[in-house]
Amino acid sequence: MIELKRSVRNLKPYFVNQVPYRVKMDANETKNYLLDQEALFEKIEANIYPDSDATVLRQKMADYYGCGQNNIMVGNGSSDMINLVINGFCETDDSVLSFTPSFSMYETYCDMAGARLVKLGSNGDFSVELDELIDKAREIMPKIVIICNPNNPTGYYIEKKDVIRALDQIKDSIIILDEAYIDFGGESCVDLVDQYENLIVMRTLSKAFGLAALRVGCMITNEAMVNKLWAIKSPYNLNAISQYYGTMALDRSSEVTAFVEEIAIHREKLAAKLKALDFEVYPSKANFIFVKHNRHDLFEQLCERGILIRKMPMGQVSYYRISVGTLEENEILIKELEEIL
């Protein structure tokens, strides 16, 4: 057997829990409230390649995100775009700097590029010190700095003025600002992409727009950067169905505001109930809650009862990430937890 290259040889496949479930709270999905499921598949010319430039979708995104169409490149989920940037910029042995814990795919993409992900620890409460990030960037001169805001899995949110402080200090690295969850109430930095030539913001329709199955994500950056990266983008990298329905969902973006407000209310209610069940709950600005509990078997116990959450053990300590569901789903979770505990 011919082996994969050394930098990726020992990677484990991304784990997706494929068991039957009643309630799915393990992948930060939301309900689909923007598309008429029945209408799927009309109007797609299956024999014709999709628009390689995704012109219509990018124009709609530009309207929604408040930037120019030429500031946007769309991809097969924003993961695809994160991969493109890391692999486009990193030579073998370059370093990439990010906080930990954070989105696990950053490391996989670094490994694919042969780059080294340097992880800067968070505080005990999972807040982070941007000054440490700035100092570390000065010290190791990474090719890329990745800031996930709000952070997955912790939900920790960095205020915009602090992100700006980092942007003002880190000039010699590309800065990927992963805003997959910013729609849930944080302040986006998309408006800064023309001011900072090294800033690339990642956005997605997978979370607040409830379109995870369609894989519509994008990067937003200055035009020169888009043009540079266009040369390594696969042609037709976003299929016609996703382009079409992504556009339709953006037409209804006014409904997103109400939806994210609803999620925030459910999140705080759920957090209060989890606290009452002896969970340590970390503050979150996203559609999930990061928690700690002294029971180590909650993932397995809930799984048996048809409820999927994400377990994230760190050392001997059991942390869990729970996506905020609908009112009914959250109630089912709490009821089952009450029985287990």
Ligand SMILES: *Cc1c(COP(=O)(O)O)cnc(C)c1O
């Ligand atoms: C979900 C997620 C993404 C991207 O999701 P796509 O479906 O690929 O757009 C990116 N970053 C973080 C931190 C996420 O949690």
